Amino acid sequence: MSDADALITPELQLLKLALAYPETTEEFPWGERVVKVRGKIFLFLGAETGRLRVGVKLPQSMLDALTLPDAQPSGYGLGKAGWVTLWFGDDAAVPMDRLIAWLDESYRAVAPKRLVKSLDAG
Numbered sequence: 001m002s003d004a005d006a007l008i009t010p011e012l013q014l015l016k017l018a019l020a021y022p023e024t025t026e027e028f029p030w031g032e033r034v035v036k037v038r039g040k041i042f043l044f045l046g047a048e049t050g051r052l053r054v055g056v057k058l059p060q061s062m063l064d065a066l067t068l069p070d071a072q073p074s075g076y077g078l079g080k081a082g083w084v085t086l087w088f089g090d091d092a093a094v095p096m097d098r099l100i101a102w103l104d105e106s107y108r109a110v111a112p113k114r115l116v117k118s119l120d121a122g
Helices: 010-019 096-110 113-121
Strands: 024-027 033-037 040-048 051-057 071-073 083-088
Touching: 010 024, 010 033, 010 040, 010 051, 010 096, 040 096, 051 096
Parallel strands: none
Antiparallel strands: 024 033, 033 040, 040 051, 051 083, 071 083
8 A cells, every 4th residue: 555545544545445446336326435346345334423444245255354343234134145344433543454355355256267367367
């Protein structure tokens, strides 16, 4: 991460990283920011009343993620499919290294296998 990246918010850092993956788009269904790969969501991202909200699909790391304070299985039945929603307040340190790893896991869980292979080959 560059010094310039350190000056932007964790939300914008995650957005920038998510949009760097192949064939991703940013959309705003239901009034919230999501990042999709080929039309499938792999990141829910938002800031509400001074709190950062991150939603990712974690087939391997779900139990680890749920050990963080204010982490919970995502609503609307998504938690059963490995989705986790994490909340971070203004006073909470945002574990960017873990979030970046989870962002990668979520992309790989949702993206078509051909795109995942292109990541591994690069």
